[in-house]
Amino acid sequence: RSLQYICLYICIFRLLKYIHKCIIISQIFVRLNFRALTMALFGAVAATSVQRYIWTRSRNQEWWDWDVRGFTDTEFIHNFRMSRQTLEYLCQRLSARMLRQDTHLRQSIPVSKRVGIGLYWLATGACYRTMSNLFGVAKSTVCSIVHEFCFAVRYVLMPEYIKWPRGDDLIQVIEGFRQRWGFPQCAGAIDGSHIPITAPEDNHCDYFNRKGWHSVLLQGVVDHQFCFTNIYTGWPGSVHDARVLKNSEIYTMAERGELFPPVKIMGVEVPVMLLGDPAYPLRSWLLKGYADTGTLTEEQQYFNQRHSRARMTVECAFGRLKGRWRCLGKRLDVDIHTVPTIIAACCTLHNVCEKHGEAYNETDKTDLRDSRGTEGGILPDVQPIRIREVLTQFFHSQR
Numbered sequence: 001r002s003l004q005y006i007c008l009y010i011c012i013f014r015l016l017k018y019i020h021k022c023i024i025i026s027q028i029f030v031r032l033n034f035r036a037l038t039m040a041l042f043g044a045v046a047a048t049s050v051q052r053y054i055w056t057r058s059r060n061q062e063w064w065d066w067d068v069r070g071f072t073d074t075e076f077i078h079n080f081r082m083s084r085q086t087l088e089y090l091c092q093r094l095s096a097r098m099l100r101q102d103t104h105l106r107q108s109i110p111v112s113k114r115v116g117i118g119l120y121w122l123a124t125g126a127c128y129r130t131m132s133n134l135f136g137v138a139k140s141t142v143c144s145i146v147h148e149f150c151f152a153v154r155y156v157l158m159p160e161y162i163k164w165p166r167g168d169d170l171i172q173v174i175e176g177f178r179q180r181w182g183f184p185q186c187a188g189a190i191d192g193s194h195i196p197i198t199a200p201e202d203n204h205c206d207y208f209n210r211k212g213w214h215s216v217l218l219q220g221v222v223d224h225q226f227c228f229t230n231i232y233t234g235w236p237g238s239v240h241d242a243r244v245l246k247n248s249e250i251y252t253m254a255e256r257g258e259l260f261p262p263v264k265i266m267g268v269e270v271p272v273m274l275l276g277d278p279a280y281p282l283r284s285w286l287l288k289g290y291a292d293t294g295t296l297t298e299e300q301q302y303f304n305q306r307h308s309r310a311r312m313t314v315e316c317a318f319g320r321l322k323g324r325w326r327c328l329g330k331r332l333d334v335d336i337h338t339v340p341t342i343i344a345a346c347c348t349l350h351n352v353c354e355k356h357g358e359a360y361n362e363t364d365k366t367d368l369r370d371s372r373g374t375e376g377g378i379l380p381d382v383q384p385i386r387i388r389e390v391l392t393q394f395f396h397s398q399r
Contacts, residue, residue, distance in 0.1 A: 063134045064113060077359060080116065081123045081324045081349075086356050090153075091115050097152040109137065109145070117142060118149025122346055125327035147338060150345040158344055161351040162228050170260070174272060176224030181310035184391075187260055188221040188229055189275045189314035190250075190286070192241040195233075195328050195343055200336040207336075209237030214331075216339050219244050220347065221274060222317040227351045234340040241279040250274075254285040275311040287391075303392040320360055321350045 068076070076084055091111050098115070100108035117135055120126065121142070128139040135142070165173045170187060177186040194215035200207060207214040215237030221230040232248040245251050253259045260272030273287045282288055289304040290296055296304070322328045325346040332339055353360070 064116065064136065068116070078361075079123065080119045082119070082353055082356070082358050086352065086358060087112070087115060087119065089356070090119075090157075090352070094149070094152045094156055097156060098148060109141070114145050114149060117145045118153075119349075121146045122150075122325045122327050122342075122349065125330040147334075147341075150338075150341050153345040153348050154341050157352065158348045161348050161355070162231060162344075165223065165229055170272070173223045173229075177310055180224050181306070181313075183275070183306060183310040185272050186275055186310055187272045188223050189311045190219070190221045190245075190280070191277060191311075191314040191318065192217050192219045192244060192279070193318045193322075194218075194237050195339070196331045197336065197339055198331050198333045202336075203236075206236040206238055213237075216332075216336075216343070217241070217244055218343055218347075219248060220314060220317065221250070222314040224313060225354060226313060226317040226320060227354050228317065228347045231344060231347050233343045242281055245280060254283065259285055275307060277311065299392050299395075303395055306395050317350075320354075321346060324350060324353065324360065 068079075071079070073083060080087060082090075094115060095111045098111050102108050113135065117131060117137070120134075121131060128142045131142045132139045137145075165187060173187050174185060177183050194209055194211065195218055196213055196215050197207065199214045204214065207216065209215045216233060217235045217237060217239060219232040219241070220228050223229050230250060232244065232250070235244045235247075250259065271284050273285050276286050276288045278288055278291065280286055280288055287307070289307045290300045292304070328343070328346055332342060334342065
């Protein structure tokens with residue numbers, strides 16, 4: 001019986017040894033298959049991926065680091081539309097939003113260079129490839145910096161530099177129009193301008209204006225110093241100026257009587273008003289000239305001359321705006337949702353230049369005068385007609 005037990009133990013031992021060998025063999029096959037699968041996967045990835053021989057490309061930075069430093073004051077203003085002192089002021093004001101941290105892989109682009117890239121693109125409208133070669137950064141970096149710069153200007157500087165005149169500021173604007181143009185109770189001139197854009201993918205027909213190209217409308221109010229006190233932009237180019245005005249905050253406030261306080265001239269209560277062209281409706285707070293039907297009296301013609309002379313401040317402001325920031329004179333090849341931010345940044349920087357006394361080259365001025373349509377079905381009421389007649393008599397009595 002003991003011999004039977006011994007034989008049983010021997011059989012069990014051999015069976016366990018055989019099972020162990022089977023397990024080892026199966027593990028070897030699994031490893032071999034996994035390695036083969038891994039090698040095949042890596043081979044497929046290597047065959048389809050782009051072979052990169054360098055981690056970063058060495059770019060020429062001589063123009064910004066050396067040539068710009070040697071610019072004269074005139075050359076610097078010609079390229080960046082402002083002096084070095086004003087550019088440093090922008091760097092100081094925008095550093096909180098545009099400063100980036102260095103990493104272990106590379107150093108960040110300084111704030112001064114970021115501001116220079118943004119200003120140069122707005123001033124010239126150059127393509128990203130050209131700016132990439134000038135500033136020694138990648139095209140994608142130029143694009144991101146331009147957008148970051150415009151957003152920073154809009155949300156940091158715009159609330160300070162584009163604001164509605166109140167109190168002493170309003171008195172200063174009214175006095176400026178009276179002294180410079182001889183027009184009383186005027187707090188600004190209002191007009192619209194078309195900013196060319198590339199046709200957007202969605203609803204591109206809405207942006208096709210009456211001039212035959214795609215645009216976005218900019219409505220601006222300008223004071224006697226050619227500075228914008230209010231802007232409203234983003235509407236498609238096919239929309240009439242009167243409709244843009246009616247949907248703006250200015251119209252809502254003015255119709256409520258919250259825009260300006262009135263005064264009396266020749267016994268008639270004359271409110272502080274804006275001056276507009278024939279495209280706008282006639283309101284007590286928005287005055288336009290008489291329609292020239294060939295039957296105007298001498299007094300009415302003289303009123304139109306005085307009115308046009310004061311209203312031309314907004315035309316001049318648009319000319320200086322597009323003369324400084326040439327990107328607005330070309331088609332903005334950006335996303336349609338980014339266009340209002342770029343326009344707002346240009347208007348803000350225009351005010352910065354004007355208030356810091358930056359020189360403006362008159363040869364860059366653009367002629368923006370164009371004929372306007374009708375008033376879009378908005379009929380004038382009796383009160384502004386009476387106000388216009390009073391001012392007509394007032395101007396005639398001063399001759």
